[in-house]
Amino acid sequence: MHKAFHPVILFSITVLAFFFIWFSNQPIPVVLMASGTLFFYMLAGLTWRTIGMALLIMIPLISLLLLTNLLFGDEPLSELFFTLQRLFWLFMVSICSAHLVDYEKLLLYCMSRKWLSVMVGYPMLIAINSISFLKEEVQRIKISFRFKGIPAYKQLFVLFPLLVFAVRHSQRGAVALVTRGLNQEKSFYFSYGISTRDKYLFFGFCTYYALVLSMSYAYSM
Amino acid sequence: MNKFALGPFCFTYPHSDRTLSCEQTIAIKEKEFVAIVGESGSGKSTLLALIKGLIPQHTGGRLAGGVYCDDKKVTELPATTIAYLFQNPFAQLIHRQIKEEMVFSMENALLSETEMTARLDEVTSAFGIQPLLTRDTNTLSTGECQRVLLASLLALKPSILLLDEPTAFLDERAREAFYDLLATLKEQMTIFMVDHHVDALHRLADRILHVTMSGEVLEVGNAQVMLEKASLSVEPMAAGVDRFQLVVEQLNFSYKKSQTLLSNINLNANSQEVISIMGCNGQGKSTLFKLLAGLLKPGEGSVRWYQHDALLPIKNLAKHLGFVFQNPESDFYTQDVAAELQLVTRGQSASWSAIEHLLAGLDTSISPFLLSEGQKRRLSIALQLLQNKSIIFYDEPTFGQDSYHQQLITQLLLTLRAAHKLQLIITHDGAFARAVSDKIFVLCDGRLEQVA
Numbered sequence: 001m002h003k004a005f006h007p008v009i010l011f012s013i014t015v016l017a018f019f020f021i022w023f024s025n026q027p028i029p030v031v032l033m034a035s036g037t038l039f040f041y042m043l044a045g046l047t048w049r050t051i052g053m054a055l056l057i058m059i060p061l062i063s064l065l066l067l068t069n070l071l072f073g074d075e076p077l078s079e080l081f082f083t084l085q086r087l088f089w090l091f092m093v094s095i096c097s098a099h100l101v102d103y104e105k106l107l108l109y110c111m112s113r114k115w116l117s118v119m120v121g122y123p124m125l126i127a128i129n130s131i132s133f134l135k136e137e138v139q140r141i142k143i144s145f146r147f148k149g150i151p152a153y154k155q156l157f158v159l160f161p162l163l164v165f166a167v168r169h170s171q172r173g174a175v176a177l178v179t180r181g182l183n184q185e186k187s188f189y190f191s192y193g194i195s196t197r198d199k200y201l202f203f204g205f206c207t208y209y210a211l212v213l214s215m216s217y218a219y220s221m
Numbered sequence: 222m223n224k225f226a227l228g229p230f231c232f233t234y235p236h237s238d239r240t241l242s243c244e245q246t247i248a249i250k251e252k253e254f255v256a257i258v259g260e261s262g263s264g265k266s267t268l269l270a271l272i273k274g275l276i277p278q279h280t281g282g283r284l285a286g287g288v289y290c291d292d293k294k295v296t297e298l299p300a301t302t303i304a305y306l307f308q309n310p311f312a313q314l315i316h317r318q319i320k321e322e323m324v325f326s327m328e329n330a331l332l333s334e335t336e337m338t339a340r341l342d343e344v345t346s347a348f349g350i351q352p353l354l355t356r357d358t359n360t361l362s363t364g365e366c367q368r369v370l371l372a373s374l375l376a377l378k379p380s381i382l383l384l385d386e387p388t389a390f391l392d393e394r395a396r397e398a399f400y401d402l403l404a405t406l407k408e409q410m411t412i413f414m415v416d417h418h419v420d421a422l423h424r425l426a427d428r429i430l431h432v433t434m435s436g437e438v439l440e441v442g443n444a445q446v447m448l449e450k451a452s453l454s455v456e457p458m459a460a461g462v463d464r465f466q467l468v469v470e471q472l473n474f475s476y477k478k479s480q481t482l483l484s485n486i487n488l489n490a491n492s493q494e495v496i497s498i499m500g501c502n503g504q505g506k507s508t509l510f511k512l513l514a515g516l517l518k519p520g521e522g523s524v525r526w527y528q529h530d531a532l533l534p535i536k537n538l539a540k541h542l543g544f545v546f547q548n549p550e551s552d553f554y555t556q557d558v559a560a561e562l563q564l565v566t567r568g569q570s571a572s573w574s575a576i577e578h579l580l581a582g583l584d585t586s587i588s589p590f591l592l593s594e595g596q597k598r599r600l601s602i603a604l605q606l607l608q609n610k611s612i613i614f615y616d617e618p619t620f621g622q623d624s625y626h627q628q629l630i631t632q633l634l635l636t637l638r639a640a641h642k643l644q645l646i647i648t649h650d651g652a653f654a655r656a657v658s659d660k661i662f663v664l665c666d667g668r669l670e671q672v673a
Contacts, residue, residue: 104317122315129317132359140551143516147544148565148608161554164590168550172312175279179307180315180374181300181329189324189337 005044006198007106013040013205014097020213021089027082029216034089036208041096043201054095062088103128109192118186126173130166137165225249225381225411226289227430228438232271235281241267243286243438249428251380254407256422257415258441259432260623261595262582265415266308268432269383272413273305274298290381301330304379308386308415308594308621310366314358319350322358323373330377337376344372347402362503363390363547364649375406382406384414386594388421389620392501392649400425417623434582455575455632458640463611464492464529465541465643467513471522474505474512482508484667486522490660492611495634495644497654499672500664506647507547509664510614513645514542543610547617547647549601550590558592558600559585565607575636578629579603595621602630612643619653631656 017037024030038046062084069080107125110116141161145154228243241264249255257265270276274295277284288295295303304326307313316322323345327337345351348368353361361369367390374382388396400421406412407425416422422429431441472486482505490496498506511517513524515535526533528541546552555561562585579599583592589600598621605613618634619627627650634644634657648654654661661673 108321126315129314129359132317133311136359137551140546140548141554143514143544144546144552146539147514147542148604149540150564160556161550164553164588165550168590169312172307172309173315175275176307176313176315178275178279179273179300179305180313180326183300183329185331187328187331189328189334190321 005201006109006194007102008109008194009198009202010041010044010097010101011106012202013037014093014101016205016209017093018090020209020216021086021093024086024216026216026219027085029212029219030086030089032215033209033212034093036205036212037093038096040201040205041100044100046096046100050096050099051092054092057095058088058091061091105192108188108190109194111186112188112192117184118182119184122177122182123170123174126177127170130169130173133169134162134166137162224289224291225251227272228286228288230271230284230286230288232267232276232285233283234267235277239436241271241432241436241438247430247438247440249411251411252407252409253411253427254403254425255411255413256426256429257413257432258417258419258422258429258623260434260582261599261621261626262593263432263434264436265432266385266593268430268438269305269385269413269415272381273303273383301326301377301379303381303383304374304377305383306367306371306374306385306387308389310363310370313370314366317357317359319356319358319361319369320354322369323354323376326373326377340376340378344376348372362507364392364395364501365503367391379410381411381413384412384416386415386417386621388416388418390617390649392499393651395501396421396649417627419624455578455629455636458575458636462641463541464641465533465612466491466527466530467612467643468525468527469513469523470525472512472519472524473521474508474517474519476508481667483512483664483669486669488513488662488669490643490645492641492643493638494659495638495646495657497646497648497658497661498664498669499648499651499654499661504664505667506664507616509669510544510616510645510647514538514544514614538612541611543605543608543613545601545605545613545615545618547620549594549597552601552604553589553597556588557586558583558589561589561600561604562607565604575633576603576606579606579633593621595623595626598622599626599630602633606633606637611641613637613645615644615646615648617647617649619648619650627653 014037017033020033021030024033038051065087066084069075073080075083104125107116107121107128111118111121225248227247227249229246231240231242233240257268259265267276270280272288272295276282278296290298290302314322315325323341324337327340332340345354348371350368350372353365353369358366367387371387388399391399396418403412403414403425429441431439433439467488467490469486469488472483473481474483475481486509498509500506508517512519515524515538526535526538553561555564580603583596583600589597592600598618602615602618618630622630631653637644646654646658655673658673660671662669663672
């Protein structure tokens with residue numbers, strides 16, 4: 001995945017879009033905001049493949065919600081469709097941003113700016129980095145099940161070693177931070193600053209945001 | 222550092238009556254090399270954690286007495302004074318980027334940017350890790366990870382260095398280079414090292430501490446103390462009737478199109494053979510095992526298994542194949558060792574009593590995750606042997622083993638060979654490979670070459 005833009009910019013765009021979609025009561029501005037956000041994501045390197053994957057996850061979920069509401073809900077259809085539309089875009093923005101935002105760099109930026117304490121930020125960073133180890137561990141455990149001839153229904157056991165792995169990983173991570181001398185005054189050798197190009201991008205998004213917000217306000221008048 | 226005093230102390234492990242104790246004060250001089258030996262599971266790593274000052278604050282348990290440096294408790298020392306390299310180096314990684322990992326300890330020590338740059342250049346060239354700097358930490362092999370972390374810790378220029386089996390994952394050449402490096406380092410700092418290579422310890426150590434199985438720390442004059450055990454005799458195993466053959470032809474494999482990892486690999490193996498694969502770290506040995514086990518598909522070429530001369534479909538291989546992972550924890554699922562053993566034996570008693578030697582001294586009522594690294598390794602081997610499979614793959618079977626248990630594993634493998642098992646081993650231990658193998662291959666630059 002190509003992550004061309006600074007994670008702080010991408011994260012801020014996501015948060016702004018999320019709030020807009022959550023609180024808006026107008027369908028057209030919601031579509032404009034969501035598609036505008038996805039356009040910015042694509043500039044940052046989001047691929048059609050990721051969008052396709054997100055759709056594959058969302059369509060069954062949204063369909064189930066629609067079916068449940070049609071069968072048991074008493075909401076008017078127009079309101080139901082608007083709720084589902086907002087839900088769809090919230091899912092889309094969430095999944096796409098999760099693929100795009102480099103959370104390690106985001107945390108390091110916040111810690112280097114002293115917005116986040118290193119005593120909180122580094123444990124969070126270890127937790128995020130453990131995801132790749134967890135993925136490998138799941139693979140290893142599955143292989144081991146296969147060679148031990150453990151039947152498929154018992155493979156739900158995978159949760160236990162995985163949970164133990166997660167607990168032990170965090171315990172070891174905490175000890176590693178202590179042994180390597182983490183302290184509140186820690187300095188940062190690398191610069192995690194935002195480039196001028198990224199600042200312009202964010203300015204562009206904010207302008208677009210203001211326009212859609214104004215349009216939404218005009219609609220509600 | 223001028224004066225370092227170990228003990229007297231008595232540490233009681235959390236939720237247990239087990240203790241680690243030292244009844245007298247052992248005074249360590251500046252720039253002394255202290256080797257720590259003992260059976261796996263005796264408490265050597267705990268002793269290192271005690272010296273680092275992690276006990277009992279970060280581990281639980283009760284401690285009376287302690288370890289002192291210049292009349293101060295080690296917990297009162299600045300974090301940069303004592304550098305500690307864990308037994309499992311992956312547990313010590315913080316960052317995803319290696320460059321960030323390298324400077325992490327220096328950032329904590331509040332060194333200036335110029336100083337950090339100079340020290341970074343110094344350690345990266347000394348350890349030859351420039352090519353690794355652009356990689357992600359999760360792509361490192363265990364040996365590479367160990368080198369990166371050690372370089373990062375030494376950049377701090379600590380007064381005391383604690384090393385927990387630092388050579389366990391290094392190939393012979395890298396291990397010798399590492400011992401040479403230690404010979405240089407011992408002139409600059411005090412070193413405490415847990416290691417099982419007796420010859421190297423005799424060469425390097427000024428003092429040897431023995432941690433007994435009852436948890437006593439004693440000063441001894443000879444690292445050979447570990448071999449003073451009853452001689453080994455392993456009961457023979459009933460020979461299997463299945464005959465297997467592995468034929469690998471022109472195998473090529475790469476994770477990325479631009480980078481070939483394995484090229485033109487040819488290999489033949491039959492039941493009643495033990496084949497060892499050695500080679501430098503990060504050369505693709507574990508990947509080769511996955512290809513042979515049918516867990517990865519070859520890019521080109523073929524991996525074929527035959528049972529009694531008939532082609533064995535790769536999907537049926539799992540029934541006949543046991544796999545000892547490099548990380549033994551990947552093999553554990555249940556709440557205690559007894560349940561773990563029961564899961565593979567399905568309640569039946571073991572058909573081969575020799576496995577009991579591997580499990581001797583293990584507390585079966587505790588979680589397998591609480592065992593020492595060496596004990597975990599022995600349990601993971603036992604779990605595979607209990608299944609009585611005809612083909613067994615071992616990824617670093619002697620990791621974390623003292624010389625007694627190394628001999629035991631050697632004997633077990635030879636007995637399994639006599640029982641017509643086909644065994645493939647990845648190891649960095651040349652002496653072990655020579656003791657058990659019919660053929661030894663070296664994997665280097667993607668090519669597999671037979672050397673013995």
